[in-house]
Amino acid sequence: MCPAATMSTSATASAPAAAIARDNSRPLVLSGPSGSGKSTLLTRLFKEFPNAFGFSVSHTSRSPRPGEVNGVNYNFVTRSEFEALIQQGAFIEHAEFAKNLYGTSVQGVKQVVDQGRVCVLDIDMQGVKLIKKTSLRPWFIFIQPPSMTALEARLRGRGTEKEEAIADRLETARAELEYAQQPGAHDLVLVNDNLDETYKRLVAWIQERYTI
Numbered sequence: 511m512c513p514a515a516t517m518s519t520s521a522t523a524s525a526p527a528a529a530i531a532r533d534n535s536r537p538l539v540l541s542g543p544s545g546s547g548k549s550t551l552l553t554r555l556f557k558e559f560p561n562a563f564g565f566s567v568s569h570t571s572r573s574p575r576p577g578e579v580n581g582v583n584y585n586f587v588t589r590s591e592f593e594a595l596i597q598q599g600a601f602i603e604h605a606e607f608a609k610n611l612y613g614t615s616v617q618g619v620k621q622v623v624d625q626g627r628v629c630v631l632d633i634d635m636q637g638v639k640l641i642k643k644t645s646l647r648p649w650f651i652f653i654q655p656p657s658m659t660a661l662e663a664r665l666r667g668r669g670t671e672k673e674e675a676i677a678d679r680l681e682t683a684r685a686e687l688e689y690a691q692q693p694g695a696h697d698l699v700l701v702n703d704n705l706d707e708t709y710k711r712l713v714a715w716i717q718e719r720y721t722i
């Protein structure tokens with residue numbers, strides 16, 4: 511994997527478009543500290559290109575809530591089915607929350623590709639490390655906050671976390687930023703200072719690699 515290109519709104523470096531084969535079967539992985547702007551950027555992207563992208567449907571062992579549809583909100587399976595899938599190596603990542611298992615499966619990613627969409631994964635650093643062990647060949651984008659101070663301000667400004675959770679997220683962010691410094695960790699590092707500029711650079715980079 512090539513060293514990541516780092517782009518802030520003032521940088522211009524990018525690989526020549528002609529050198530890269532467009533391949534919509536390659537998943538697009540977005541990672542970055544909580545509060546760095548992943549959801550904001552993805553919301554814009556899905557709105558501008560409504561038919562181009564899709565999220566994979568996760569598996570869960572929890573029961574469906576009223577209105578939830580199997581295969582749409584989640585792939586609902588029993589706990590023993592979930593555990594069998596773990597044994598078969600079906601999951602890129604899985605975790606337990608409130609006594610229920612949740613996971614992202616290789617099959618779930620392939621389903622999105624089969625629907626003719628680019629599969630987008632918004633995952634954390636552990637997920638990035640795990641997906642690298644699969645045969646899915648994703649592109650990796652890291653959304654970097656301009657500074658820890660800015661990240662803290664955004665997390666507070668969002669108003670969705672308690673003070674303790676903010677401290678936890680900042681601690682995790684330090685580890686994620688450190689990992690992102692390693693050569694080959696990501697294909698693109700986007701410093702999200704000016705949102706409009708970051709979004710433009712994200713779209714330009716995606717359009718060099720996918721037909722959307």
Ligand SMILES: Nc1ncnc2c1ncn2[C@@H]1O[C@H](COP(=O)(O)OP(=O)(O)OP(=O)(O)O)[C@@H](O)[C@H]1O
Nearest residue numbers: 543544545546547548549550664668702703704705
């Ligand atoms: N470039 C930017 N400048 C200023 N504020 C921004 C910018 N990008 C995003 N924000 C704001 O920062 C906050 C965090 O962004 P967002 O929720 O998209 O982060 P996230 O990376 O998806 O976090 P999480 O992983 O916790 O879901 C939001 O309130 C968003 O409006």
